[in-house]
Amino acid sequence: xxxxxxxxxxxxCLLVGTVxxxxxxxxxxxxxxxxxxxxxxxxxxxxxxxxxxxxxxxxSTNADVLKFAETMAKDxxxxxxxxxxxxxxxxxKPEDNATSKSLKEGEAKTVKMFNSKSGKAFDKAYIDNEVxxxxxVISVVENILIKDATNKELKDLxxxxxxxxxxxxxxAEMVQKNxx
Amino acid sequence: MxxxxxxxxxxxCLFFLVLLFTSCHSSDKDIVINTRLxxxxxxxxxxxxxxxxxxxxxxxxxxINKDIVPHNVTEEKSxxxxxxxxxVGASWKLVVKDxxxxxxxxxxxxxxxxDL
Numbered sequence: 001x002x003x004x005x006x007x008x009x010x011x012x013c014l015l016v017g018t019v020x021x022x023x024x025x026x027x028x029x030x031x032x033x034x035x036x037x038x039x040x041x042x043x044x045x046x047x048x049x050x051x052x053x054x055x056x057x058x059x060s061t062n063a064d065v066l067k068f069a070e071t072m073a074k075d076x077x078x079x080x081x082x083x084x085x086x087x088x089x090x091x092x093k094p095e096d097n098a099t100s101k102s103l104k105e106g107e108a109k110t111v112k113m114f115n116s117k118s119g120k121a122f123d124k125a126y127i128d129n130e131v132x133x134x135x136x137v138i139s140v141v142e143n144i145l146i147k148d149a150t151n152k153e154l155k156d157l158x159x160x161x162x163x164x165x166x167x168x169x170x171x172a173e174m175v176q177k178n179x180x
Numbered sequence: 181m182x183x184x185x186x187x188x189x190x191x192x193c194l195f196f197l198v199l200l201f202t203s204c205h206s207s208d209k210d211i212v213i214n215t216r217l218x219x220x221x222x223x224x225x226x227x228x229x230x231x232x233x234x235x236x237x238x239x240x241x242x243x244i245n246k247d248i249v250p251h252n253v254t255e256e257k258s259x260x261x262x263x264x265x266x267x268v269g270a271s272w273k274l275v276v277k278d279x280x281x282x283x284x285x286x287x288x289x290x291x292x293x294x295d296l
Binding site: 071074075078079082157160161163164166167170171174 | 225226227247248249250268286287288289290
């Protein structure tokens with residue numbers, strides 16, 4: 001019975017992940033990403049979370065949510081700045097691809113969902129999404145982007161971003177406890 | 181007569197050399213004891229390293245941000261000390277007044293300890 005329950009939970013998680021973050025499963029199916037494509041995915045993934053944070057800063061009045069959103073906006077901008085500086089130095093032009101396009105499509109759906117909520121329901125939706133989004137991003141960075149990157153400096157930047165995203169996830173989970 | 185004008189022998193020279201060396205050596209040792217280097221806590225990969233630092237009251241601890249995002253160093257219980265935001269590459273000195281649990285308030289899962 002327990003095995004069945006675990007299987008059901010795993011299936012639900014997989015389905016939710018595929019619906020909310022189709023780019024995470026899609027990326028695994030596509031062929032190896034090039035460095036310009038990886039740069040595009042990295043910048044887009046960070047920009048999406050900044051966009052979410054800006055919505056939270058406008059809609060939320062919860063101190064913990066606002067503080068978390070401020071950290072997300074600043075930290076992800078810092079990663080984008082470093083990624084842009086690196087690709088400029090390497091003369092690599094970020095190239096749109098199926099994964100980065102899928103990220104933007106996922107963002108449009110999530111923003112629509114955020115706009116339909118307010119008050120505590122919005123706070124919960126935002127922080128739940130942050131937990132799921134960071135889990136998905138960590139998985140993509142660790143399992144795809146780092147492995148596919150050929151330039152050492154690009155690979156190093158991706159590696160150094162993983163502890164940051166994991167700390168964001170732990171912070172999001174800490175805030176999420178207030179909404180259960 | 182011949183013995184009175186004799187230059188110092190090899191054994192005497194060796195004795196003076198040993199004396200000179202030991203006096204210099206003890207002087208260097210004094211300098212090392214009197215100028216203890218500040219302890220350093222490096223902030224990297226979202227961690228304070230070392231996470232627990234053994235210190236004495238009056239010691240100077242330097243916190244260096246070698247991470248990819250800004251951080252701060254804040255005493256946890258009563259905000260007894262606060263570094264302000266440390267940009268990437270910036271450092272901050274703290275003179276230890278007491279043992280302390282500290283954290284980064286920007287990233288509240290990052291914690292460290294100064295242990296007396």
